[in-house]
Amino acid sequence: MxxxxxxxxxxxxxxxxxxxxxxxxxxxxxxxxxxxxxxxxxxxxxxxxxxxxxxxxxxxxxxxxxxxxxxxxxxxxxxxxxxxxxxxxxxxxxxxxxxxxxxxxxxxxxxxxxxxxxxxxxxxxxxxxxxxxxxxxxxxxxxxxxxxxxxxxxxxxxxxxxxxxxxxxxxxxxxxxxxxxxxxxxxxxxxxxxxxxxxxxxxxxxxxxxxxxxxxxxxxxxxxxxxxxxxxADAIKVMRKFANPKENTVYIERTLTDAAKAFGVRSNALGYRQAADSDDVSLCSIFEDKKIAIQADAYESYGTIRFINEFPLVINAILNGGTLVMxxxxxxxxxxxxxxxxxxxxxxxxxxxxxxxxxxxxxxxxxxxxxxxxxxxxxxxxxxxxxxxxxxxxxxxxxxxxxxxxxxxxxxxxxxxxxxxxxxxxxxxxxxxxxxxxxxxxxx
Structure with missing residues (x-):
């Protein structure tokens, strides 16, 4: 503290x-x-x-x-x-x-x-x-x-x-x-x-x-x-480590998805994709019924992206007793x-x-x-x-x-x-x- x-x-x-x-x-x-x-x-x-x-x-x-x-x-x-x-x-x-x-x-x-x-x-x-x-x-x-x-x-x-x-x-x-x-x-x-x-x-x-x-x-x-x-805060970039980083797979985070839905996100879910030939991680909006995922910043509002990037920090602070200064x-x-x-x-x-x-x-x-x-x-x-x-x-x-x-x-x-x-x-x-x-x- x-x-x-x-x-x-x-x-x-x-x-x-x-x-x-x-x-x-x-x-x-x-x-x-x-x-x-x-x-x-x-x-x-x-x-x-x-x-x-x-x-x-x-x-x-x-x-x-x-x-x-x-x-x-x-x-x-x-x-x-x-x-x-x-x-x-x-x-x-x-x-x-x-x-x-x-x-x-x-x-x-x-x-x-x-x-x-x-x-x-x-x-x-x-x-x-x-x-x-x-x-x-x-x-x-x-x-x-x-x-x-x-x-x-x-x-x-x-x-x-x-x-x-x-x-x-x-x-x-x-x-x-x-x-x-x-x-x-x-x-x-x-x-x-x-x-x-x-x-x-x-x-x-x-x-x-x-x-x-x-x-x-x-x-x-x-x-x-x-x-x-x-x-x-506008420079926050989402970073995630995956078990299989070389697979071009989308990993859905349910906690963040639920929070984003409460916030008003329009897609079915949110996830992170890491391409096989890159270390870059991208946030995706996922439409499960259509089985497609697109870059979140191409679909969601700027405020939504800001919230999605910030909310994991709030969770981290609450779970670990951290001091979040933003x-x-x-x-x-x-x-x-x-x-x-x-x-x-x-x-x-x-x-x-x-x-x-x-x-x-x-x-x-x-x-x-x-x-x-x-x-x-x-x-x-x-x-x-x-x-x-x-x-x-x-x-x-x-x-x-x-x-x-x-x-x-x-x-x-x-x-x-x-x-x-x-x-x-x-x-x-x-x-x-x-x-x-x-x-x-x-x-x-």
């Missing part, structure tokens, strides 16, 4: 930005949005950790909403590959995750980029932070280095990498410590320090090899399988279908593994006090003078500012009570264009 994500000097976010999924103090109501997990502490004592099951992010175009999700995607990519070098293979449309020279928010003033994340997994509270010297914006050949790297488990510092490397308390993770390590010694620390590289994460390399392979595996598995960050999750999908998906994450009887849904949107329908708590409603806006983005929650406003139970959040948003909205008026520009065009025509 994601509790908090921080970033600094990432694209439009120059200053430290904290995205919290923990309930704000003194916020009450909609208790189904608050999930509780237990952390095993010393002598088997349990500590309760609370997290929100959902969050919605609002803001005008170009405010930085997608950059916030991109920062999460970038940290995920760096952790999974274990270094801060550019990646040769791109599995996401987020170029900053692979070409790190696109990250820094500076041209001449050098500053470090920072990431920090707190989450729970397997009764552990894990916090991992990175401070990176990536040079200036677009400085491709800059000698990058990891300035700081820290790992804490259950609020106990496990290792800290700065001017020097220190490994501290291994007791909180004793069940994950490599069997060859009975205790920390000067020799093991010498080996760990000598293995450090300026561009490689100590987590994935020395710490994993020397101290705690199983703990690192647990952390990397969370990043890989449970931290599902979709940088651009850019424009609601684009081209009917609000009633989206409301139903949100209600699934709010349903304690279905969401038994504490899955989370985080998405950005322009649709004001979700600004509803009966649907989201104030601490679940986030805003991103960009300062017109500095061009820097800031992120905050509706719960950050004081009650004295008129943010009370029963308030009409949607109306307040459109009268600019909360910020994160921009007046748009194209009329003067079009009037000028029309006038200029009329003058040209009058001279002809």
């Amino acid at each position: 994601l509790l908090e994500f921080k970033t600094k000097n990432y694209r439009s976010f120059k200053d430290t930005t904290t995205f919290s999924m923990q309930p704000a103090p003194k916020q009450t109501g909609l208790d189904y949005s608050v999930q509780t997990e237990q952390i095993v502490q010393k002598e088997g004592k349990l500590k309760e950790i609370k997290g929100l099951c959902s969050a919605v992010i609002y803001g005008p175009n170009a405010a930085g909403k997608t950059n916030l999700i991109g920062a999460m995607d970038t940290m995920r990519a760096i952790v999974l590959r274990g270094n801060i070098q550019n990646a040769s293979e791109h599995s996401s449309p987020n170029e900053a995750a692979y070409s790190l020279e696109l990250i820094p928010n500076n041209l001449g003033e050098k500053a470090c980029t920072e990431f920090a994340i707190r989450f729970t997994e397997s009764n552990l509270l894990i916090e991992y932070t990175l401070k990176l010297d990536l040079g200036n914006f677009l400085e491709v050949d800059y000698p990058r280095r990891i300035v700081e790297e820290c790992l804490s488990v259950n609020d106990k510092l496990i290792f800290s990498r700065g001017k020097t490397l220190e490994v501290f308390l291994l007791a909180p993770i004793k069940q994950y410590v490599n069997k060859s390590i009975k205790r920390k010694t000067a020799k093991t620390m010498d080996i760990a320090r000598s293995s450090l590289s300026d561009t490689e994460l100590f987590l994935n390399n020395g710490f994993k090899t020397i101290f705690a392979k199983d703990l690192v595996a647990l952390i990397l598995k969370w990043f890989d399988e449970k931290f599902m960050v979709i940088y651009r 850019d424009e999750f609601d684009a081209s999908i009917h609000p009633m279908a989206l409301m139903n998906i949100i209600n699934i994450f709010h349903n304690d009887e279905i969401n038994i593994h504490h899955a989370q849904l985080i998405f950005n949107t322009h649709n004001p329908i979700f600004l509803d006090a009966s649907l989201f708590r104030r601490d679940e409603i986030k805003f991103v806006e960009r300062d017109e003078k500095t061009n820097q983005s800031v992120q905050y929650s509706l719960s950050d406003f004081r009650t004295a500012d008129g943010i009370r139970k029963g308030e009409d959040y949607m109306s307040n948003y459109f009268v600019n009570r909360y910020g994160a909205i921009t007046d748009v008026d194209f009329a003067p520009m079009l009037e000028e264009i029309v006038s200029a065009n009329s003058e040209v025509n009058s001279h002809d």
Whole structure:
């Protein structure tokens, strides 16, 4: 369960930005949005950790909403590959995750980029932070280095990498410590320090090899399988692995077919086809009575295709307790279908593994006090003078500012009570264009 994500000097976010999924103090109501997990502490004592099951992010175009999700995607990519070098293979449309020279928010003033994340997994509270010297914006050949790297488990510092490397308390993770390590010694620390590289994460390399392979595996598995960050929802491509990939056969998925029929799909079923001479997988609309299958995008609507690509991610999150973070999750999908998906994450009887849904949107329908708590409603806006983005929650406003139970959040948003909205008026520009065009025509 994601509790908090921080970033600094990432694209439009120059200053430290904290995205919290923990309930704000003194916020009450909609208790189904608050999930509780237990952390095993010393002598088997349990500590309760609370997290929100959902969050919605609002803001005008170009405010930085997608950059916030991109920062999460970038940290995920760096952790999974274990270094801060550019990646040769791109599995996401987020170029900053692979070409790190696109990250820094500076041209001449050098500053470090920072990431920090707190989450729970397997009764552990894990916090991992990175401070990176990536040079200036677009400085491709800059000698990058990891300035700081820290790992804490259950609020106990496990290792800290700065001017020097220190490994501290291994007791909180004793069940994950490599069997060859009975205790920390000067020799093991010498080996760990000598293995450090300026561009490689100590987590994935020395710490994993020397101290705690199983703990690192647990952390990397969370990043890989449970931290599902979709940088651009329109770029989702359906991927499936089949038992017999060389056969030109259509495989029908009944769960997805049933969901698609509820959504309004017009064919009899949905399936996936992989040609014998290709690794590409295509989604098909299947008409069983006519025994034919055609490419789904040639028959189904764009909104239907979007839903079909997104719904398996929802299922995955619910079944595995994952955190699904998606850019424009609601684009081209009917609000009633989206409301139903949100209600699934709010349903304690279905969401038994504490899955989370985080998405950005322009649709004001979700600004509803009966649907989201104030601490679940986030805003991103960009300062017109500095061009820097800031992120905050509706719960950050004081009650004295008129943010009370029963308030009409949607109306307040459109009268600019909360910020994160921009007046748009194209009329003067079009009037000028029309006038200029009329003058040209009058001279002809």
